[in-house]
Amino acid sequence: MTSPDPPIRVDVPRTPPVLFTVLSALFQVLLAVSIGLFGVVLVVPGHSFPGFHDLSNYTQLFTSAMVTIACAYAYARWSRDVLLLHAGFAAGGWTLANAFWYSYTLIIGTSLPYPTVADAGFIGVFPFLIAGYQEVFARNRFPSWIGLLVLCPLAAGALWLMADLGVTPATLLTLLFFLLCGSLVVVSLLYSVYLYRVLFLGTLAISLTHLLNAYRSTVLEPHWLFGIVGPLAAISFALLGIGLLVRTKEALQ
Amino acid sequence: MILEFYLAASLPLFFLLVFLEGEQRRILSFLVWGLSAGAIAYYINYQLYLLFASTAVVPEVTIAPIVEEILKALPLFVLLLVFGRQYSRELLVLAMASGFGFAILENYVFITHYELAGIGSIVYVVMRGITTSVMHGCMTAIIGYGIFLTYGFSRRSLPAILFGLLTVAITVHALFNLLIGHTGFGKLLAIDLPLLLFVLLLVVYNREVLFPAPPELIS
Numbered sequence: 449m450t451s452p453d454p455p456i457r458v459d460v461p462r463t464p465p466v467l468f469t470v471l472s473a474l475f476q477v478l479l480a481v482s483i484g485l486f487g488v489v490l491v492v493p494g495h496s497f498p499g500f501h502d503l504s505n506y507t508q509l510f511t512s513a514m515v516t517i518a519c520a521y522a523y524a525r526w527s528r529d530v531l532l533l534h535a536g537f538a539a540g541g542w543t544l545a546n547a548f549w550y551s552y553t554l555i556i557g558t559s560l561p562y563p564t565v566a567d568a569g570f571i572g573v574f575p576f577l578i579a580g581y582q583e584v585f586a587r588n589r590f591p592s593w594i595g596l597l598v599l600c601p602l603a604a605g606a607l608w609l610m611a612d613l614g615v616t617p618a619t620l621l622t623l624l625f626f627l628l629c630g631s632l633v634v635v636s637l638l639y640s641v642y643l644y645r646v647l648f649l650g651t652l653a654i655s656l657t658h659l660l661n662a663y664r665s666t667v668l669e670p671h672w673l674f675g676i677v678g679p680l681a682a683i684s685f686a687l688l689g690i691g692l693l694v695r696t697k698e699a700l701q
Numbered sequence: 702m703i704l705e706f707y708l709a710a711s712l713p714l715f716f717l718l719v720f721l722e723g724e725q726r727r728i729l730s731f732l733v734w735g736l737s738a739g740a741i742a743y744y745i746n747y748q749l750y751l752l753f754a755s756t757a758v759v760p761e762v763t764i765a766p767i768v769e770e771i772l773k774a775l776p777l778f779v780l781l782l783v784f785g786r787q788y789s790r791e792l793l794v795l796a797m798a799s800g801f802g803f804a805i806l807e808n809y810v811f812i813t814h815y816e817l818a819g820i821g822s823i824v825y826v827v828m829r830g831i832t833t834s835v836m837h838g839c840m841t842a843i844i845g846y847g848i849f850l851t852y853g854f855s856r857r858s859l860p861a862i863l864f865g866l867l868t869v870a871i872t873v874h875a876l877f878n879l880l881i882g883h884t885g886f887g888k889l890l891a892i893d894l895p896l897l898l899f900v901l902l903l904v905v906y907n908r909e910v911l912f913p914a915p916p917e918l919i920s
Contacts, residue, residue: 471745510887533850544872548879555883556759564763565875572868575861619905 459477462559468526471518475689481614482682489675496675504678505550512546515539527699534580536694538573538651539685546681562665563621570658574628575650578635585639591620602630602659609666618666625662630654644659647691653684705835706809707740724791731776731795735802738772742803743810745772766874770867773799773841777848778863790864793906796845797838797900804834835895836877840900865900873898 485504490496519536523529549566606623613619632655636643642648657680664674712732721729745768750760777796780788808829817825847866851859873894880891904911 532824533860536870537847537869539861541869541872542867543870544876548876550874551879551887554761555879555887556762561763565766565871568767568868572865572872576865579854579858579861579865583854606871 465526466642467521468697468700470545472693474514474517474694475511475686478507478514479683479686479690480685481507482511482679485679486676486683488536489673489679495672498520498569501678503544504682505667507682507686509543509546509550510676511689512543513683515685515689515692516543521694522692524694527696529584529695529699530583531580531695532692534583535688537684538576538580539688541572541576542685545572562618567621567625570661571628572623573654574632575653575657578632581635581639581641585640585641585643588640590638594637594683595630598634598637599627599630602626609663613666622662622666625658630661644691644695646687646694650687650689650691652683653680653687657684658680702813703740703743703806703810707736707806710805710809725905726823727791727915728797728798731775731798732802733775734776735799735804736806737802737805738769738775738799739810740805742769742772743806754789759883762875762879766871766878768835769803770775770844770870770874773803773837774844774870776783777841779849781859783865788852790846790849790906792845792849793842793902794845797842797902800838800841801834803841805838807835807837832881833877835899839895839898839902840874843870843873843898846902846905 485500485507488497488500504587519532519539523532523536545566545568548569552566603623603626606619606626609622610619632651636648636651641651657661657677660674660680661677664670664677712730713735714736717727718729718733731901742765746760746765749764749768753760755762774796776799777792780792780795790800800912808826811829812822812826815825844863847869851862854862877891877894880887880894
């Protein structure tokens with residue numbers, strides 16, 4: 449008597465949950481809105497419209513808050529990807545910092561000095577993402593000196609600002625921002641984050657956002673073009689949200 | 702009087718420490734550190750307030766959170782350096798003890814400063830007890846629980862994550878100080894914020910019991 453054949457196991461990719469699809473769609477809508485706001489700065493005469501700054505701020509806050517919520521939920525229910533934890537903390541800290549900045553401007557009435565507590569929250573994004581990428585992605589074969597190609601020009605730019613405006617807390621913080629933005633880009637290159645294109649784009653966008661913001665906060669009379677910083681922040685988080693969901697979808701399937 | 706109160710409150714606790722062991726001793730040590738951090742922060746903040754008195758800086762919103770959160774979380778960083786990464790979720794409780802110790806001393810500072818009397822002083826103290834004190838405990842607990850979450854991560858990630866957690870605590874603290882001290886309606890939000898955080902921390906502390914992970918969860 450022969451034993452019955454073992455049942456054949458077929459791995460069928462699981463359909464992503466409905467909430468997953470809803471979140472993906474939401475981030476795409478937020479991305480579209482943010483790109484629209486970005487376009488307003490570039491195209492519309494006066495580079496703004498009534499209520500533009502409020503809309504821009506609310507979009508940034510909502511997008512980064514949604515990334516936090518999406519990361520927390522995805523980590524708890526769908527995938528134990530530690531990058532979700534890192535990104536959740538990064539986006540959460542950024543949301544709080546931006547909420548603080550916006551509240552301060554509304555409540556105290558004067559523009560927030562630079563540097564200040566809000567910048568601590570903005571800076572917090574970088575260590576979380578850098579640590580997350582190093583934790584999750586494997587180091588590729590690119591030589592480490594490639595990092596110097598990114599970091600040296602950025603450091604030179606910050607030092608030029610320092611030479612022009614003096615060694616002040618503002619210029620020192622700008623140097624720190626420049627180095628952190630550069631480090632994030634370098635880590636995402638050395639750890640092949642670019643394999644996830646949307647995530648990589650989000651990473652580049654968030655670095656560019658903070659480079660521009662640091663420069664804008666340091667110089668006394670920034671060019672109107674720096675109005676893109678707000679919408680660019682929202683674009684960054686929408687891209688990060690989509691990119692992280694792409695990773696989660698792979699894990700689900 | 703701050704130094705006197707600090708000594709009066711902490712010296713008896715040192716004697717109690719001698720009799721305690723294990724987890725109890727660690728928790729009380731963190732509470733005593735919190736009291737010490739409160740005293741140190743008082744003197745540092747005072748000097749910084751004088752330094753920025755003539756500027757547009759709002760010290761209680763933009764300076765105090767940085768000083769206070771760094772001081773309260775200091776023993777957590779020392780613990781990691783000295784004992785390595787041998788910790789459990791107890792870290793949340795230890796961190797919270799440090800925050801509450803800090804709050805005890807700060808409450809004393811405020812009560813003596815305002816010289817309240819009668820029912821008003823009771824109401825004030827109760828309000829501080831369920832808002833600012835809980836906020837101090839929760840902010841440090843966020844850092845403690847965050848460190849616990851990093852268990853199993855590579856060692857090189859740790860400094861970055863610690864710094865990141867500290868920035869989160871500082872920002873929430875600053876937001877709380879801004880809302881509670883400078884707004885009307887925003888005060889309501891500020892009063893709710895610490896209690897909300899406390900419940901959230903209670904949930905995540907017990908999350909394995911409350912929300913067991915789905916069996917099919919990919920690790």
